[in-house]
Each structure stands twice: as C-alpha cells, then as structure tokens.
Amino acid sequence: MKKTLSLLLAAAMTLSLLASCGSKNNNDASQSAAGSGSASASQSQQGVEKTGVNFMALSGPTGVGAAYLMKYYSAETSPADCPVALNSTVVADNKEVTDALVNGTADIAAVATNVAANLAAKTDGGIQVLAVNTLGVLYILEKGDSVQSMADLAGKTVYATGQGANPEYVLNYLLTQNGVDPSQVDIQWMTAQEVTAQMASGDSAICMLPVPAATALMMKDQGVRQALSLSDEWDKLGQGSLAMGCVVGRTQFIEEHPETVDAFLDLYGDSITFMSDEHGVAGAAALVGELGITANEQIAQKAIPQCNLTFLTGADMKATLEEYYQVLFQADPASIGGSMPYDAFYYGAE
Structure with a gap:
C-alpha cells in the first residue's frame, strides 16, 4: 500500500x-x-x-x-x-x-x-x-531513571489521568499485584494538560498517560522517557488481554x-x-x-x-x-x- x-x-x-x-x-x-x-x-x-x-x-x-x-x-x-x-x-x-x-x-x-x-x-x-x-494504551513516563518496575512506584508521586475509569483500576490492580498498596503511592488525578504541565516543571516527575497524550509529551519534552508499558506489566500476570x-x-x-x-x-x-x-x-x-x-x-x-x-x-x-x-x-x-x-x-x- x-x-x-x-x-x-x-x-x-x-x-x-x-x-x-x-x-x-x-x-x-x-x-x-x-x-x-x-x-x-x-x-x-x-x-x-x-x-x-x-x-x-x-x-x-x-x-x-x-x-x-x-x-x-x-x-x-x-x-x-x-x-x-x-x-x-x-x-x-x-x-x-x-x-x-x-x-x-x-x-x-x-x-x-x-x-x-x-x-x-x-x-x-x-x-x-x-x-x-x-x-492496552497506558504508559508510565518519567524524567530520570528511577522506575524499572511497578514496585519502584512505592513512595513516589504519580501524576495521572483517568480517575474512575480503566486507567485508575488498571494502575491500582498492577500496583497491588506487584506488592504495592495504592495508598503507598501519591496518585494525583489530573487532566492530560495538567499532567503535561507538571512534567514540564519537575526535574524528576513521574506520570501515567495513555497514547496519544503520552506520545505528545515525549515529543514535546526530550527529557521524558517511557519507563513502563502497562500492557506489558498486565501480560506478565497472565490475566488475559488488557x-x-x-x-x-x-x-x-x-x-x-x-x-x-x-x-x-x-x-x-x-x-x-x-x-x-x-x-x-x-x-x-x-x-x-x-x-x-x-x-x-x-x-x-x-x-x-x-x-x-x-x-x-x-x-x-x-x-x-x-x-x-x-x-x-x-x-x-x-x-x-x-x-x-x-x-x-x-x-x-x-
């Protein structure tokens, strides 16, 4: 084609x-x-x-x-x-x-x-x-290199979109299955625009976004990297498709x-x-x-x-x-x- x-x-x-x-x-x-x-x-x-x-x-x-x-x-x-x-x-x-x-x-x-x-x-x-x-279309992004697994999110602040919908339930489930109580993570629910602003203003910020918002953020800020694919993390649990x-x-x-x-x-x-x-x-x-x-x-x-x-x-x-x-x-x-x-x-x- x-x-x-x-x-x-x-x-x-x-x-x-x-x-x-x-x-x-x-x-x-x-x-x-x-x-x-x-x-x-x-x-x-x-x-x-x-x-x-x-x-x-x-x-x-x-x-x-x-x-x-x-x-x-x-x-x-x-x-x-x-x-x-x-x-x-x-x-x-x-x-x-x-x-x-x-x-x-x-x-x-x-x-x-x-x-x-x-x-x-x-x-x-x-x-x-x-x-x-x-x-699955969700990703954990960060400025830095501190997140290599879901367990690494314990004690961290995560800016995220999707409260009350799939993203919130998927994130909480993956945290729990990786030994992290969601209460151990400071999850701050925002719009995608607010998440982008927080990532721009922080030197070591972490967020959860779906594509294309995640794509747009990485295109805008070269210092942001894809730390985790939540699809991959879900697949590790053998719970079917996300x-x-x-x-x-x-x-x-x-x-x-x-x-x-x-x-x-x-x-x-x-x-x-x-x-x-x-x-x-x-x-x-x-x-x-x-x-x-x-x-x-x-x-x-x-x-x-x-x-x-x-x-x-x-x-x-x-x-x-x-x-x-x-x-x-x-x-x-x-x-x-x-x-x-x-x-x-x-x-x-x-």
Whole structure:
C-alpha cells in the first residue's frame, strides 16, 4: 500500500471488502441519508436503502480505529450501494458519550470498556457491546531513571489521568499485584494538560498517560522517557488481554436495525485494518488529525503504532471482556456497575 493518502484510498476501494458496500461514487453518495436523525433512510440511485447511524467516538486511542469509517462512510461519502450512512461526532469526555446513548442521540459509540459495563448496568440492558477495538494504551513516563518496575512506584508521586475509569483500576490492580498498596503511592488525578504541565516543571516527575497524550509529551519534552508499558506489566500476570476500548450500541437500535449493525461492524473491521496497516501510517495519521481524534497529524503518526488497535467480535470479544471484567470486579465491583454483565450484553456471542 502506498504511503500517500490518495493512493491508499484508491487501493482500499478496489478491494470492495463488503458485499453490501462497493466502491464509493461521489454522485451516488450525495443522495444518501443525511444521518442527522436516528435510523433515517433514503434510496440511492442503485436502490439500496441507507440507514443513518448517529455515531460518537472518544478522542484519543478509542476513536483512532474508526477514523477511516467516519471519513468515508458519512452521509456525503458513503458508496451508493452501501446501506450505512454515518453522522459522526468526536468528543473528549466519556460522560458526553454515555449521555448521548442514554437519551438516544447516539446509536453506536466507541467508549472505554468499563464505561460500557457500567452503562449496561445503569440502563438495565439498554446497551450492548458490539466489539473490542482497543487493547492496552497506558504508559508510565518519567524524567530520570528511577522506575524499572511497578514496585519502584512505592513512595513516589504519580501524576495521572483517568480517575474512575480503566486507567485508575488498571494502575491500582498492577500496583497491588506487584506488592504495592495504592495508598503507598501519591496518585494525583489530573487532566492530560495538567499532567503535561507538571512534567514540564519537575526535574524528576513521574506520570501515567495513555497514547496519544503520552506520545505528545515525549515529543514535546526530550527529557521524558517511557519507563513502563502497562500492557506489558498486565501480560506478565497472565490475566488475559488488557481490553480498554470497545464499540457499543443501543439495544433498541440494534433490535430495530440488525442488518445495519452487522454492515457497520464489517465496515469497522475494515477501518481497523486500514488504520493499523504499518505501511499506511502517514495516511491514517492524516485522517486522525483531520477529524480531531488527536491534536495533530504529527502526534498521530507516532501514536498510532502504539494504539494497540484490534477488532474482536462475537465469542472472542466475550471471552476477552469477561476475563478482563472478572479482574476489575474482584478489585472493585463498582468499576463495572456492581456485577458481571449478563450474556445478553455481548452482541453476537451466542
């Protein structure tokens, strides 16, 4: 695959990976559904009924894998013979996504895995998980060379993002499993911008950040090094995969439009493949920067290889998430809504 975006797209389109979605045609695509209302439909020149899907993605690694999908399967760009037309929004806050799912203004969304479980519990099954899209993306960074293991964090101050979400539970679990009570670490929860400021002002500061925030910090300050990959630390424990990002949908939407959901998932898988192709990082980075999923294209180009993109559905998705949720549940039941999700939570896993 060529490294320029235009050639990447031309090659990708010739593959016609979906039986229901052929190559894009701008004239036909202009007649697709506007997608501004949930499940709005129209007819293309070829007679394929399009269903509008209101899709939301978090900025950062959880949204990276969907960039190609959002750009080239919108109401304006979706191929004429494709039944899906996306109305996409990128936001920075999990709460904004969950609110949209609850009030029905979002049909499908990319969120953190613990958020998905919590939301399913709060809505009494109103949310189902469709796929795992992101594995571990957390890193311990420091100025200096004092941290070689999780145990080395004892007695240290760590600036971190993600309180009340996957990062907090993962960090606490890894500390505990390495013989460190989290109370022995002064964890100061902040925004990514505040963490960056603290790292800039300290001579021996330590932080925990996900990519691309971690990538941006190391690009900005050459004195900051990657001390630990929390994915590697998790793997050492033999507790399965560190599944941090997923795709969820409203149960009502799923039940009303099962064919649309299946077509969407096929497209999402193709998008993950495009975004994770090591020969096409430049083109993928351009999309991520354009859509505001990262601060800019330069950060995206360095961050994408560390985003640990994946695409697990059905039984594989269920097995991966259940193992991860079991760890979170044992550490803190509230982290996943107080109980393990029911089987019905896992779409297509029967």
